[in-house]
Amino acid sequence: MNSTDLELLLQASTDNSSGVMSDTEAASLSEERKKAPPPFKANKSANLQDFIKMVSKIVSMALKKQKVEFIPDEGKRVLVDPNEKIDHPFITYKVISRTPKGELKPRERESLIAEDVAKDADGRQGRVYGQKFKCYVQFNIIASEYSEADEVMNTFEDLILSYAHYFKKNGVAELLFEKHLTDENFDIYRQTMSVRNLQYYVEVERLTVVFDSEIKDIQIND
Incomplete structure (x- = not known):
């Protein structure tokens, strides 16, 4: 399976996980995407947890033969x-930091009207608030032999680079390799295993939808 086919499969899996289409529809959509030129604009926004889920999917699919296990916890x-x-x-991760990027608080991105079938047909007015974050995430590769650890590390780096388009299409604004380091917190594992530590810079945006009716209900109940 080449990188293009895997990205299409990943995208179909991402779309299908939202419950908006059946497996047959997801497969049909994947075939259509093969014929269409790749979009340069993101289809959605993504927070840091979304990014980790994407990495987990890529590792589980692309490193299946090597039996590499990604731990999302x-x-x-x-x-x-x-x-x-x-x-x-194994590949584990930890968040080194997540800080606002130029926005100390969420800002209004757009206003919207959503239908509220349960109450009336007029719909509800709301707003979409967004806040961008710059994050540093560390991935830790743990293997029984140094050669295996090096192989998994190099393959992991290649995957992150190869599927940069997949990440950006699904809402990750920026993804850059930061550094390869030796994390002393893993020294206890190095007594019997080989450990490699990689850090990446990840830029994401968190969106929150707030409906005016919900705010009014809270004020009334108070």
């Missing part, structure tokens, strides 16, 4: 006893 330890041997590589 931040900070979770691979093993309780670091002296135990592992039978396949």
Whole structure:
């Protein structure tokens, strides 16, 4: 499977996970996308958790043969006893920082009117607020042998670069390699295993929809 086919499969999986289409419709949409030129504008926004889910999908699909397991639970330890041997590589992550980028508070992006079928046909007025964040995320590759750790690290770097278009199309504004480092917090694992630490700069935006009726209800109840 080449990078284009995998990206199409990932995109179909992302669309289908929202529950808006069946598996047959997702497969049909994937075929249509093969014929269409790739868009340069993001189809949606993405927060940091969305980015981690995308990385998890890519690793599980592209590194399946190497039996690499991505752990989406931040900070979770691979093993309780670091002296135990592992039978396949792991990738964990931790958020180094997430800070606002030029916006100290959410700003209004657009106003909207959404239909409220449960109440009336007039619809509800609301606003979409957004706030951009600059994040530094560290990915930790843990393997039983140094050669395996190096191989997984190099493949992981290639994947992040190869699927930059997939990330941006799904709302990640920027994704840059920051540095390769030796994190001393993983020294206990290095006694019996090989560890590689990579940091990336990730720029995302968090959107929140606020309906005027909900604000009024809170004020009345208070």
